[in-house]
Amino acid sequence: MSTTTTPTTATPPAKTPPPARKPATGTPRRPRRVLSAIPAFLAWFAGLVFFLPVAWMVLTSFHAESDAASNPPALTAPLTLDSYREFFSSDGASPWPPLINSLTASLSSTLLVLLLALPAAYALSIRPVKGWRDAMFFFLSTKMLPAIAGLLPLYLFAKNTGLLDNIWLLVLLYTSMNLPIAVWMLQSFLAEVPPSLIEAAQIDGAKLPVILFRVVGPVVAPGIAATSLICFIFSWNEMLFAKVLTGVMAETAPVFLTSFITSQGLFLAQVSAASLAISLPVLAAGFAAQDKLVQGLSLGAVK
Structure with missing residues (x-):
């Protein structure tokens, strides 16, 4: 008497779910950009601080003597070349x-x-x-x-x-x-x-x-x-x-x-x-x- 065996189908192993991603730790991208921009900002600020006296000297040189000596300074005073004419003129010391x-x-x-x-x-x-x-x-x-x-x-x-x-x-x-x-x-x-x-x-x-x-x-x-x-x-x-x-x-x-x-x-x-x-x-x-x-x-x- 023969016995018939029924083939069995192997069940595939259950897939393990991927591990959950850990929340990113550290400084976010925007604060990092802000921190990286601080040295550049400080460099520009220091440059402007050192340049301000030069800019003030250039602006004062194009003002009349009365406007340059006013207090507070007259920033919107009319510009003139009288100081340069007096400097390079032959009236005083050359x-x-x-x-x-x-x-x-x-x-x-x-x-x-x-x-x-x-x-x-x-x-x-x-x-x-x-x-x-x-x-x-x-x-x-x-x-x-x-x-x-x-x-x-x-x-x-x-x-x-x-x-x-x-x-x-x-x-x-x-x-x-x-x-x-x-x-x-x-x-x-x-x-x-x-x-x-x-x-x-x-x-x-x-x-x-x-x-x-x-x-x-x-x-x-x-x-x-x-x-x-x-x-x-x-x-x-x-x-x-x-x-x-x-x-x-x-x-x-x-x-x-x-x-x-x-x-x-x-x-x-x-x-x-x-x-x-x-x-x-x-x-x-x-x-x-x-x-x-x-x-x-x-x-x-x-x-």
Whole structure:
């Protein structure tokens, strides 16, 4: 007697439901965007705070003297060029000799600083001498002395040597003042130069001046531009030594600005116009070399 077996169909296993998603924890997307925008907002706010005095000076320079001296200030006063006409007119003291003196002292001292700082930075970075760190800190220590502390010895030296009211005395002073800063900046830039580049130039028979100015110089051109611009600005804006050590022949532009403060009062519109006109060379140099300045100041910051 045969038995018939009925085939059984296997039941598929029950599907397990997917695990429930946990609620997202952390900061929502919108607060994250707000937090990321805070540094940018603070940077813009700080920039505006520093720019407001400049904007106020520019606006005041185009006002009449009576409107500039009003209290509260007359922001909607009519604009005029009278202050600029008086500044560049030949009725009073001409601004061109002080401007030429400032340009001569700034350019000459900057050129001397580069000629002296580039070999020194080369010796302290690419070809370091023994105790080069001590030399670097010695350069930096010269900037720790307040400028007013050396004013009397320098005045006596200039008086005894007949260098009072001489523009070349300011050139020497500005060179010595900016040289430590230039050495420190150029040393950090030259430290990024590959040694193989210099070794290849030496194999080709290049001497030290050729290596400095034709091999290393183009490589660190942004650093040289940044150093030159900073030294130029420091020399152009210096007033303490120029005020004490110069008179009529070697008067510089910052000293010339003090002539607008008279016993009759302070002429705000004329001072603002003169300040803007004297600041234009520095602003033009900074605008023309802004790309090199940013590259130079950020050189070596990102490895």
